[in-house]
Amino acid sequence: MGAPTHSSRQFRFAALGIILLTVVIRLPSLLHPQPIDSEAMYSVVANEIVDGGRPYIDAVERKPPLLFWTYAAVFRMAGKFNWKALHVVALVWTLCAMAGLYAIGNELFGSNTGLIAALFYTVFQPWWTWKNLSFDGEMLMNLPIIWAWTIAFRRSASPVRPELFPAGALLGAAFLLKQPAAIAAVPLGIYLLLPSYRVSRNLTPTNSIIQATMLTLGFFVALGSVVIILWKQGILHDAFYWTIADHDVPHVFWQKGMVNTLTFVAACLPLVIGAILACRDKDEIWAGKTGERTALLGLLAVSAIGAAAGARFYPHYYVQLIPPLAQLSTGRGWCHDVYRLKRDDIYSPIPLLTIKFSSGAKIRKYIYTLAGVLPAATSPPSRSRVMFSADRSRVSILAAGSCPAPGPFWSKILPRIRRPTLSMFTPTRKVRRIR
Numbered sequence: 001m002g003a004p005t006h007s008s009r010q011f012r013f014a015a016l017g018i019i020l021l022t023v024v025i026r027l028p029s030l031l032h033p034q035p036i037d038s039e040a041m042y043s044v045v046a047n048e049i050v051d052g053g054r055p056y057i058d059a060v061e062r063k064p065p066l067l068f069w070t071y072a073a074v075f076r077m078a079g080k081f082n083w084k085a086l087h088v089v090a091l092v093w094t095l096c097a098m099a100g101l102y103a104i105g106n107e108l109f110g111s112n113t114g115l116i117a118a119l120f121y122t123v124f125q126p127w128w129t130w131k132n133l134s135f136d137g138e139m140l141m142n143l144p145i146i147w148a149w150t151i152a153f154r155r156s157a158s159p160v161r162p163e164l165f166p167a168g169a170l171l172g173a174a175f176l177l178k179q180p181a182a183i184a185a186v187p188l189g190i191y192l193l194l195p196s197y198r199v200s201r202n203l204t205p206t207n208s209i210i211q212a213t214m215l216t217l218g219f220f221v222a223l224g225s226v227v228i229i230l231w232k233q234g235i236l237h238d239a240f241y242w243t244i245a246d247h248d249v250p251h252v253f254w255q256k257g258m259v260n261t262l263t264f265v266a267a268c269l270p271l272v273i274g275a276i277l278a279c280r281d282k283d284e285i286w287a288g289k290t291g292e293r294t295a296l297l298g299l300l301a302v303s304a305i306g307a308a309a310g311a312r313f314y315p316h317y318y319v320q321l322i323p324p325l326a327q328l329s330t331g332r333g334w335c336h337d338v339y340r341l342k343r344d345d346i347y348s349p350i351p352l353l354t355i356k357f358s359s360g361a362k363i364r365k366y367i368y369t370l371a372g373v374l375p376a377a378t379s380p381p382s383r384s385r386v387m388f389s390a391d392r393s394r395v396s397i398l399a400a401g402s403c404p405a406p407g408p409f410w411s412k413i414l415p416r417i418r419r420p421t422l423s424m425f426t427p428t429r430k431v432r433r434i435r
Contacts, residue, residue: 014115022094022122029087029133036134037316039086046071047080056238064243065226066176067137090135093143098122100146101323105330107153108289113330120271120326127267127322129315137178138319144170144177145184146323149299152188152215153292159207161214164192168218175219176226179243180306180320187298189215197291249311257313264318271322274329275300293328300324 029036035043041061048059049072055065071086078085098118105114125139126132148170151163171188174181191197192212198205230236265272278286278293286293303324307317 011111011115018098018115018119018122019095021119022098023091025122025126026087026091026094026133028130029090030084032087033083035083036087037131038136039083039134042067042071042136043075043081043086046075050076050080054233054235056235056242060242062242062246063137064176064179065230065239066173067140067178070140070177071135086135087133090133090139093135093139094122094125097139097143097146097323100143100150101326103150104146104153104327107150107155108292108327109285109330117326117330120330121322124268124271124326125319125322127315127318128263132316132319134316136316136319138316141174141178141181142320142323144174145181148174148184149188149295152191155201159203159210161211164211164214165218165221168215168220169222170218171215172219172222175223179247180303180309183302183306184299185215185219186302187295190298191291191295194291194294196294200288200291247310252311253313257308257311260313260315260318264315264321268322268325271325271329275325278328296324296328300328 023030042063045055045059045061045068049055049068053059055061055068061068074086074089075082098121101117101121102111102114105111105117107114148167151167151170154163156163167188168185171181171185174184189212192215193208197203198208203211227236230239275297279297300321303320306320307313310317
């Protein structure tokens with residue numbers, strides 16, 4: 001193993017900085033010796049479970065059972081009403097959600113984008129009040145939703161994609177943590193059926209239907225397993241009543257909703273602007289990823305519906321909007337442009353690439369990196385020519401000879417050019433020449 005490169009050290013320092021920032025942001029909850037907001041209600045039911053009681057019978061709260069079982073697991077290991085342990089688990093839960101957002105950003109645009117998505121989540125998740133640091137249902141359900149979407153966005157060589165089964169199970173677990181999470185499965189299922197998804201992965205309509213079926217099966221298997229447990233405990237009817245049936249909306253708090261919504265938009269304005277730009281962007285950063293862009297916009301829409309469904313507009317309801325907003329805003333413009341050349345001593349998620357070009361009778365080499373454009377295993381065409389303008393502000397890459405169809409290299413570099421004969425790039429810095 002060689003010594004870590006300059007770019008890898010930068011990446012590690014950036015990741016460590018984001019983790020430390022998360023600890024600092026959540027420090028008020030870590031030092032707080034009492035429950036925060038709704039934690040007190042959930043802990044009553046959870047400790048009743050620890051003592052051998054049954055939810056919805058011995059202690060009643062209208063949240064799904066997996067939330068109480070999660071609290072009970074913490075109190076069973078750390079002691080009853082151990083708030084510091086609960087808040088430490090909330091910190092770890094947040095870091096795991098950030099890791100999922102990093103994985104999505106890395107899959108779509110590269111490591112830099114993933115880090116910024118994680119940064120946005122930790123900064124904007126509390127968004128207005130420190131009470132949003134509590135270990136409530138919205139924070140709990142974000143983690144399985146994020147990782148379900150991470151699995152779905154991953155590239156896979158299998159036309160069946162069996163990993164979508166656990167992704168569906170994660171969505172089922174999210175619903176069993178907080179009811180509005182069930183709606184997050186809808187845009188993900190639609191994503192698997194989109195024509196743009198099939199084209200990007202060379203799938204047939206039958207393959208898409210099979211994959212959507214795998215996702216659906218995972219969801220209902222997780223849900224069915226919990227139904228069986230509740231039935232064996234003799235509380236299935238009560239659980240259904242308190243978690244589903246007893247949720248009418250007698251009054252809509254319109255004024256509170258408008259005030260909290262405007263406050264949320266103001267507090268998360270960078271994310272909102274990024275999401276608006278993502279809506280307008282069709283041919284730039286999201287070129288070749290229209291299916292993922294559509295799915296994330298769908299997740300944002302259904303998350304807004306989930307936040308408004310209770311008609312009470314509590315501040316913590318808006319926490320479920322942060323993951324899609326963070327991912328959409330990082331994908332548009334707050335990160336590097338994937339079509340720009342980078343110097344080889346600047347961080348890049350892929351190894352250096354070498355292109356030979358002819359200049360008169362001499363052959364020279366220019367080493368450069370293409371940030372977020374090429375996978376590590378992809379090589380440029382063997383016969384290529386790289387030319388610089390007089391002031392070195394622009395770079396031209398020409399393919400030698402005629403190319404009837406874009407190959408694996410040019411399909412990545414020139415997604416918007418039919419015949420890959422010429423491409424113009426604007427480097428952020430000069431490309432270093434070596435002999």
